[in-house]
Amino acid sequence: MEDWKELKISDVIEEISMGPFGSNIKVDNFIDFGVPVLNGSNLQGFKLNEESFNYVSQEKADSLGKAKAHRGDVVITHRGTLGQIVYIPNDSKYEQYVISQSQFRLKLKKEVIRPDFFVYFFHTRLGQHRILMNASQVGVPALARPTSTFKEVLVPVPSLDVQSKVMDILNSLDDKIECNRRVNENLELQAQALFKSWFVDFEPFKDQPFVESELGMIPQGWRVETLGNLIDIKYGKDHKKLSDGDIPVYGSGGLMRHAEKELYSGESVLIPRKGSLNNVMYVNEAFWTVDTMFYSIPKVDNVMIYAYVYLKNKDLSSLNVGSAVPSMTTEILNNMKVVLPNIIILEDFNNKAQTIYKSIKHCEGESRRLAELRDALLPKLMSGELKVDEVNV
Numbered sequence: 467m468e469d470w471k472e473l474k475i476s477d478v479i480e481e482i483s484m485g486p487f488g489s490n491i492k493v494d495n496f497i498d499f500g501v502p503v504l505n506g507s508n509l510q511g512f513k514l515n516e517e518s519f520n521y522v523s524q525e526k527a528d529s530l531g532k533a534k535a536h537r538g539d540v541v542i543t544h545r546g547t548l549g550q551i552v553y554i555p556n557d558s559k560y561e562q563y564v565i566s567q568s569q570f571r572l573k574l575k576k577e578v579i580r581p582d583f584f585v586y587f588f589h590t591r592l593g594q595h596r597i598l599m600n601a602s603q604v605g606v607p608a609l610a611r612p613t614s615t616f617k618e619v620l621v622p623v624p625s626l627d628v629q630s631k632v633m634d635i636l637n638s639l640d641d642k643i644e645c646n647r648r649v650n651e652n653l654e655l656q657a658q659a660l661f662k663s664w665f666v667d668f669e670p671f672k673d674q675p676f677v678e679s680e681l682g683m684i685p686q687g688w689r690v691e692t693l694g695n696l697i698d699i700k701y702g703k704d705h706k707k708l709s710d711g712d713i714p715v716y717g718s719g720g721l722m723r724h725a726e727k728e729l730y731s732g733e734s735v736l737i738p739r740k741g742s743l744n745n746v747m748y749v750n751e752a753f754w755t756v757d758t759m760f761y762s763i764p765k766v767d768n769v770m771i772y773a774y775v776y777l778k779n780k781d782l783s784s785l786n787v788g789s790a791v792p793s794m795t796t797e798i799l800n801n802m803k804v805v806l807p808n809i810i811i812l813e814d815f816n817n818k819a820q821t822i823y824k825s826i827k828h829c830e831g832e833s834r835r836l837a838e839l840r841d842a843l844l845p846k847l848m849s850g851e852l853k854v855d856e857v858n859v
Contacts, residue, residue, distance in 0.1 A: 587848045650826045
């Protein structure tokens with residue numbers, strides 16, 4: 467620990483600046499392509515999430531001055547979902563970004579501290595405590611005087627050599643997790659492509675007789691059914707409190723946590739009841755439970771993956787019945803029309819798709835274990851409690 471120091475953030479930054487006033491960026495400013503504007507979804511995890519953006523023109527971005535962030539900068543949420551902090555990597559998609567009115571940005575002294583080391587520290591329990599100690603929970607959660615109070619926060623700063631060794635360990639784990647994510651993304655696309663080939667384009671069956679149906683021409687022997695005749699869609703329980711355990715708890719954002727209590731077992735399609743309606747999930751676990759989602763039980767053999775991929779191909783958000791919060795109903799889901807193949811083809815599709823989703827489940831399990839290892843190592847590496855030469859991953 468002799469080469470570790472605790473420095474104020476004011477001692478390790480070159481620049482700190484707030485996002486623009488809300489009136490400076492309006493919906494009318496958004497264009498199809500240009501300089502990306504960050505929002506809360508981009509600040510999930512350790513480094514910038516670049517899956518989706520709104521854009522403004524270069525001229526508009528330039529008019530916002532120091533509200534532009536660049537590679538190597540750190541971006542922090544000061545209003546709304548507090549505790550979010552990411553760095554913009556050197557291989558980011560864009561050279562510059564506009565931060566939102568709910569964010570502020572830092573440019574660090576690179577000769578003192580690495581941006582990734584800085585951000586990873588603030589994902590530890592101690593780091594989160596230091597970010598949130600000046601937070602107000604009255605109304606919309608916010609940090610009081612965010613840039614000035616944040617400058618007074620302490621951050622551990624070992625030598626750059628130690629920082630590099632720590633980040634080599636943590637990045638190796640996150641690289642494996644990212645590799646698994648890309649593999650699963652590709653596997654999901656394979657399942658979607660198989661479904662489209664068989665049940666939308668009917669490519670393997672084009673030599674068979676076709677008949678007219680209310681959904682157009684379909685192979686003879688197939689029929690149109692409602693989704694409610696294939697799966698029984700039920701309301702999941704709203705959990706107020708769950709003790710920590712080993713049972714997966716699924717919510718509309720994915721796997722939320724693990725708990726002691728299980729309600730359901732086996733194969734199911736989970737469908738959001740509100741919020742991000744397109745986040746449909748397929749699960750096949752010995753025990754699991756859900757929070758604020760629909761779950762389903764099969765009424766037909768080998769139908770669950772078929773129903774899942776069918777729903778993944780639907781834009782459920784376009785069927786929203788809510789106002790402020792997007793919402794879904796069992797009535798809408800039950801009345802959806804589905805082309806159902808004969809039992810032999812349905813079983814064949816299910817067998818092929820099961821192979822794909824078993825591989826996805828394997829990668830998810832490995833990534834979960836890697837994330838748990840990273841989260842266990844993180845506070846010990848960031849405090850110097852655990853020496854880098856004592857870790858082998």
